[in-house]
Amino acid sequence: MATEEIKELPKSWAMIGGDGPQSYSQNSSYQKGVVDASKEMVTEGIKDKLDFKSLAFDSSNDTFRIADFGCAVGPNTFFAVENIIKAVEHKHHAQFNNSPPLAFQVFFNDVPTNDFNTLFKTLHPNRKYLAAGLPGTFYGRLLPKSTLHFACSSYCLQWLSKVPKEVVDSKSPAWNKGSIQCDGLKKEVTKAYSAQFQSDMNTFLNARAQEIVGGGLMVIIMAGLPDGIIMSQAGVGMYYELLGSCIVDMAKLGEISEEKVDSFNLPLYYSSSTEIEEIIKVNGNFSIEIMDSLSHQIWQTSKKSNIEVSVSGGRAVFQGLLEEHFASEAVEKIFEHFAKKLADNFSIFDGAAHEHIDHFILLKRHFN
Amino acid sequence: MATEEIKELPKSWAMIGGDGPQSYSQNSSYQKGVVDASKEMVTEGIKDKLDFKSLAFDSSNDTFRIADFGCAVGPNTFFAVENIIKAVEHKHHAQFNNSPPLAFQVFFNDVPTNDFNTLFKTLHPNRKYLAAGLPGTFYGRLLPKSTLHFACSSYCLQWLSKVPKEVVDSKSPAWNKGSIQCDGLKKEVTKAYSAQFQSDMNTFLNARAQEIVGGGLMVIIMAGLPDGIIMSQAGVGMYYELLGSCIVDMAKLGEISEEKVDSFNLPLYYSSSTEIEEIIKVNGNFSIEIMDSLSHQIWQTSKKSNIEVSVSGGRAVFQGLLEEHFASEAVEKIFEHFAKKLADNFSIFDGAAHEHIDHFILLKRHFN
Numbered sequence: 001m002a003t004e005e006i007k008e009l010p011k012s013w014a015m016i017g018g019d020g021p022q023s024y025s026q027n028s029s030y031q032k033g034v035v036d037a038s039k040e041m042v043t044e045g046i047k048d049k050l051d052f053k054s055l056a057f058d059s060s061n062d063t064f065r066i067a068d069f070g071c072a073v074g075p076n077t078f079f080a081v082e083n084i085i086k087a088v089e090h091k092h093h094a095q096f097n098n099s100p101p102l103a104f105q106v107f108f109n110d111v112p113t114n115d116f117n118t119l120f121k122t123l124h125p126n127r128k129y130l131a132a133g134l135p136g137t138f139y140g141r142l143l144p145k146s147t148l149h150f151a152c153s154s155y156c157l158q159w160l161s162k163v164p165k166e167v168v169d170s171k172s173p174a175w176n177k178g179s180i181q182c183d184g185l186k187k188e189v190t191k192a193y194s195a196q197f198q199s200d201m202n203t204f205l206n207a208r209a210q211e212i213v214g215g216g217l218m219v220i221i222m223a224g225l226p227d228g229i230i231m232s233q234a235g236v237g238m239y240y241e242l243l244g245s246c247i248v249d250m251a252k253l254g255e256i257s258e259e260k261v262d263s264f265n266l267p268l269y270y271s272s273s274t275e276i277e278e279i280i281k282v283n284g285n286f287s288i289e290i291m292d293s294l295s296h297q298i299w300q301t302s303k304k305s306n307i308e309v310s311v312s313g314g315r316a317v318f319q320g321l322l323e324e325h326f327a328s329e330a331v332e333k334i335f336e337h338f339a340k341k342l343a344d345n346f347s348i349f350d351g352a353a354h355e356h357i358d359h360f361i362l363l364k365r366h367f368n
Numbered sequence: 369m370a371t372e373e374i375k376e377l378p379k380s381w382a383m384i385g386g387d388g389p390q391s392y393s394q395n396s397s398y399q400k401g402v403v404d405a406s407k408e409m410v411t412e413g414i415k416d417k418l419d420f421k422s423l424a425f426d427s428s429n430d431t432f433r434i435a436d437f438g439c440a441v442g443p444n445t446f447f448a449v450e451n452i453i454k455a456v457e458h459k460h461h462a463q464f465n466n467s468p469p470l471a472f473q474v475f476f477n478d479v480p481t482n483d484f485n486t487l488f489k490t491l492h493p494n495r496k497y498l499a500a501g502l503p504g505t506f507y508g509r510l511l512p513k514s515t516l517h518f519a520c521s522s523y524c525l526q527w528l529s530k531v532p533k534e535v536v537d538s539k540s541p542a543w544n545k546g547s548i549q550c551d552g553l554k555k556e557v558t559k560a561y562s563a564q565f566q567s568d569m570n571t572f573l574n575a576r577a578q579e580i581v582g583g584g585l586m587v588i589i590m591a592g593l594p595d596g597i598i599m600s601q602a603g604v605g606m607y608y609e610l611l612g613s614c615i616v617d618m619a620k621l622g623e624i625s626e627e628k629v630d631s632f633n634l635p636l637y638y639s640s641s642t643e644i645e646e647i648i649k650v651n652g653n654f655s656i657e658i659m660d661s662l663s664h665q666i667w668q669t670s671k672k673s674n675i676e677v678s679v680s681g682g683r684a685v686f687q688g689l690l691e692e693h694f695a696s697e698a699v700e701k702i703f704e705h706f707a708k709k710l711a712d713n714f715s716i717f718d719g720a721a722h723e724h725i726d727h728f729i730l731l732k733r734h735f736n
Binding site: 017061062063065103105107112113115116117120121123130131132133134135136141142143144145146147 | 429430431433471473475480481483484485488489491498499500501502503504509510511512513514515
């Protein structure tokens with residue numbers, strides 16, 4: 001039974017709601033870029049890998065069920081879902097020329113503190129699917145057994161269920177003093193983060209394995225690193241380092257206690273494709289049908305807009321997380337410092353030896 | 369296919385969200401009384417009328433699906449759902465002594481402007497069911513074909529999908545000038561309201577008939593009137609009349625235009641059991657297993673708390689509706705007038721010849 005596994009993530013994990021100037025909905029152009037870049041790959045993946053003839057699809061029930069795990073507030077999730085529906089309709093038509101059209105039900109999942117009100121109000125009134133919200137962490141069961149035909153999760157699984165406790169424990173050899181991320185420079189820190197990632201991914205795959213029917217597909221898009229590259233070598237790692245240095249600066253100025261700074265780390269882990277592949281194979285519930293990486297334009301053309309996008313995008317994602325740990329006035333100041341520091345140091349990104357990548361993974365649920 | 373029927377009700381139909389002093393969640397003790405009074409009847413109804421042996425229940429899928437249509441923000445919906453689950457578990461155990469326990473999935477439905485954020489945040493973390501939100505009007509399809517085993521709707525179906533347009537049309541013989549409700553005194557007005565109710569109920573029953581499996585049950589609790597009694601004779605009708613008179617007073621004082629007042633009516637209809645029975649029989653998708661009425665204590669013991677409860681309860685329900693039609697400052701004043709007028713006239717309720725009733729209806733979906 002699923003429900004003993006239901007655990008909720010802390011409040012901070014949700015993006016900024018609403019559609020105001022600081023909202024995730026207005027500051028997720030990077031994530032939209034990911035959706036756009038993956039669109040074609042999802043369409044092709046469904047065309048090549050979805051097989052209605054072998055899918056455990058109950059023909060007495062005409063409804064094809066889709067879930068987006070970690071949907072935030074839209075509109076990205078709507079674009080992603082509409083693209084999937086179009087491709088599934090195409091494939092269904094290609095395999096069963098004269099059969100009646102499929103009906104669709106879409107489950108939008110995110111943590112209970114996500115702004116579902118905004119999500120629901122912005123659902124398209126003429127949408128071609130039945131919509132439902134699914135409040136709860138995706139690191140646990142959310143749907144009944146064998147009821148899902150297609151799952152997707154876009155840009156979420158680099159978020160861990162929690163910060164590994166060793167990295168904020170001053171008595172542990174994995175204590176990550178002076179950094180807020182897994183920068184890849186300290187072996188023990190990397191080990192702790194990697195173990196947490198492995199455990200979380202496994203929990204995610206096991207929950208989805210129960211929900212997805214045999215032959216059902218799952219597309220995972222997540223931030224990662226090229227094999228052999230560590231965070232401190234990548235532009236995104238430098239970005240987090242700069243954010244961390246603003247927090248350290250504030251401790252030096254006495255505006256935040258040092259202890260508060262030392263006990264803060266980001267629950268983020270950028271994995272390599274080798275690492276993910278290993279986890280999926282050991283888990284054993286899914287076959288890897290496609291494993292690729294997405295390339296896309298991160299930065300806008302003008303430097304000024306780059307800086308603005310960097311600050312507001314970071315704020316939409318990290319503000320809640322920071323406010324859970326620090327006072328909200330302190331968080332306000334952190335972002336002020338950050339905007340200035342980014343402007344002064346923006347050229348470091350030109351010199352970044354590497355960029356992070358986005359993993360594109362298409363999995364198929366084994367038949368039991 | 370369901371989705372062409374998806375229509376959204378205007379914003380006003382939602383109760384006041386959050387859990388502040390004016391919220392529905394803090395001002396729904398009357399509705400909670402309805403839930404309490406019906407608890408035993410639901411338990412008995414499930415015991416006597418739910419038959420797993422004839423229910424179109426897929427034994428390969430262990431999940432029993434429940435939906436609450438018009439759930440608002442809780443906590444009443446949680447009590448109702450937990451009571452249903454307990455009774456269903458009991459019956460299942462009684463019929464299949466040694467079978468593994470059922471899993472449950474519960475769909476919480478209300479209009480997209482309902483405060484789902486509050487609903488989701490207050491879901492019990494150790495609940496025994498998978499939860500999903502279902503945004504959309506229940507006067508339309510919300511779930512896939514034949515997937516629901518138990519539906520309930522508590523104190524919602526007296527709300528029409530819209531005010532019948534004739535009653536706010538000064539050129540129509542059904543124009544309801546001087547009143548904001550179907551008081552039962554003008555034949556044409558009653559006819560227009562009754563026709564709207566009939567059409568809405570039929571739409572509701574048809575949508576649910578598609579969603580509920582053969583042998584599945586539906587409990588409907590809704591406000592109504594004893595046979596032969598009209599609204600102006602019942603305490604609740606006097607209550608609405610008093611609210612209406614405050615609005616008329618404000619027009620006389622020039623604070624609201626007369627035209628605004630004349631174009632406002634409540635989208636509420638209190639039906640008789642004879643009327644509902646006829647609609648259900650003509651619809652033909654369900655058999656009536658139980659048709660009863662609930663009695664319960666409406667008023668608190670002290671007059672002072674009665675008046676407070678009457679004003680705050682009315683406000684939680686009607687504020688949004690009024691604000692859609694009148695300016696919000698005007699609505700503020702309406703409730704000030706109303707509080708005073710209720711205090712001055714509270715004794716009229718002692719003299720009310722009749723009380724409204726709450727219909728309790730248990731339906732069973734026919735097998736096709």
